[in-house]
Amino acid sequence: MENREKIIEIANKYRWEIGENIHDAILESIYSSASNITSKVVNKIGEKSKFNWDKWIDKIVTGKLTGFPIMFVMLAIVFWITISGANYPSKFLSWILIDNIHPYLKSLALSLSFPNWIVGLSIDGAYLATAWVVSVMLPPMAIFFPLFTLLEDFGYLPRVAFNMDFLYKKVGAHGKQALTMTMGFGCNAAGVVATRIIDSPRERLLAIITNNFSLCNGRWPTQILIATIFIGGAVPNYLAGIASSAAVVFIALLGVTFSLIVSYFLSNTVLKGEASSFALELPPYRPPRILQTIYTSLIDRTLIVLWRAIVFAAPAGIVIWLVSNITINNISLAEYFINWTNPFGFFIGLNGVILLAYIIAIPANEIVIPTVLMLTVLTNKLSGYGSGAGVMFELDSIQQTEYLLRAGGWTLLTGVNLMLFSLLHNPCSTTIYSIYKETRSLKWTMISTLLPILMGFTICFLVATFWRAL
């Protein structure tokens, strides 16, 4: 015991003498002996010319005149490949899973004389929602993530963060947030997971919370569809194409603006004291390892996200089927809810159908429109569309969709507000789950979930009020 005291005393004396900067000193000596050893045993041949090649690329991709155009062109190419490339596999999967397997399963189950509700619950509910999520989610992710990872592997993405940092510094965030945000355009859940590249805790939280403001893959089709019907329909024919695509781009840019504003707001209020550090590695360029990249990005990103989506999709499918099929006095639960929320929906320029669709289609933004269509048919007692209560569907032509929505009471205001609400609402359950996994904090998960939806309600309300006043 006496010895122990003595040792501690001596240790304390030394610590006092050595002072505070002991860590610096130790690291310095480790580094210097390491570099001594390497200078003895490592021969550097041809190192010089390789570095010059790097410098040449750097000069172009971070140049003041060339940096941004290259960045936009690269991103545009990635998105174009994703959207046009995903179309065919998506159609194919949907043809197999929804057009063929679904009716087959259903007739099989009926021929085995299962009770109706079991068939509905499992095949129209759980199976259909899962199949839908897989067929619309898988192809774009399977194309976008490998492309993105290839750019990362090549060494280009850190340069984008370097170029964009000036903007993010102003709002108290990290330049790498530009990358996680872009990743969010593919999928918010993947964007949230990708924030691991940000090593500073405060900036990482900012990136996680604001990722939902990137319009994800599941929301682009909604935006395009609604813009084509309502914005395109509101202007003369020859302007329709331009006006509707401008509207979609505007919404996407609005999302980027919101992510910056919210970052600024958070970094100056709730996140003010969180630890922060900035340093950005710019690794040397190297030829991307294509096969390995495709493999790892499929395993690490695509399949993980897809699995999480499926886990939530099946139960949500059951809920969707149940609310449309359980009836009290011949009126379904869905209709009760829709009638009950319609006044509030009207108040913010939407309607009860949209509100219910966003609640029960929480596993993926991809199934919002099919759910909206199904609920519209259900509440307005339209016949000749879809295949019954609780069975999601999509229509082949835009004209039919437009007819259906207008029959459901939609106006230009509903369209505009749906586009805004699609940008500003709670993240899908997959993303919420990923946020919880990454932050391990209920508080930040709640904030990331509630903040966008509150903003959505506020903005939709303001738009609706001004619209009606004009």
Add this chain to the structure above:
Amino acid sequence: MIYIFLLIIILMAIVLLQQSSFIKNRNKNYQKRLVEDSLKHIYDCEHKKIDSTSLSLSGSLSLSKEKTTKLIQSMLQKHLIKTSGNKLSLTDEGKNYALQVIRIHRLWEKFLAENTSVQEYDWHKIAEIEEHKTSIENANKIAAQLGNPFVDPHGDPIPNEKGELIFQETVSLNEVKENNFVKVEHIEDEPKEIYQRIFGYGIFVGSILLVKKKSDEKIFLELNGKEISLSIVEADNINVSYVTDFISEDVIPLTSLNIDESGIISFISNGIRGQQRRRLLDFGILPNTEITARMKSINNDPTAYEVRGTLIALRKNQSDLIFIKKKEV
């Protein structure tokens, strides 16, 4: 009807009861804070060798005379202080208590400096609140996490668990003769305005200063190769120790390197601390390392530097605090 009436009365009773216990609790905490703050005040006076009286106490706590008298009475009862004439002094028990509070305060300041990005001028304010709330066990946990530090970020010694603390011999910056190198050991954190101005100059605990010239109102210093002048009031809040083995070098901040110019890192200012500092060290940004500016982003910030064959981008607020010797080509 009567039933509802009864229910309302019961509800009101519950609310009232809760409120009164809440007020009681708050009152108890308020009393604890007053006692702890007075012990700190008396300790501070004893340390500075000035007399503390009930008058100085009421001034420091901004408390009315009657309340101060009552407070002193209660502390006397608890054997925390003793009086001789007008003068107040701490009993052994009181001194231990005071040191415990000071320990928690300084640990908190150290914690805020190392583990958060709370601004320098907010440390004191937060520590003032937390010192009354943190239990001794939690303070020990914080201390262990920080590696049982000896000094807080202002250079004040942190008492150990037993309340022992080591004082360092320092002099006020105003007492230093011209042409002497000194190391900043302590910066007084009150009043906040002066403290804010001092670190605005880039002076941190651990900075090396050369006293160049002194006048009646000002003191002229060289800091990191740059000349600055401090008012006497500002200099009075800085305590220093003499350094004899310091070799003056012409250092410039890393920021002033142009593209493709190189330098050898001389030191990293103590203004970079905690996680930021560890991050830089991890990258091998250390004294005696060669560093070359390679490219600048838009607005010239951040700048990418080549260190040990790797490119690392740093923001200006960091590279301002890294000092180098320029390498002649």
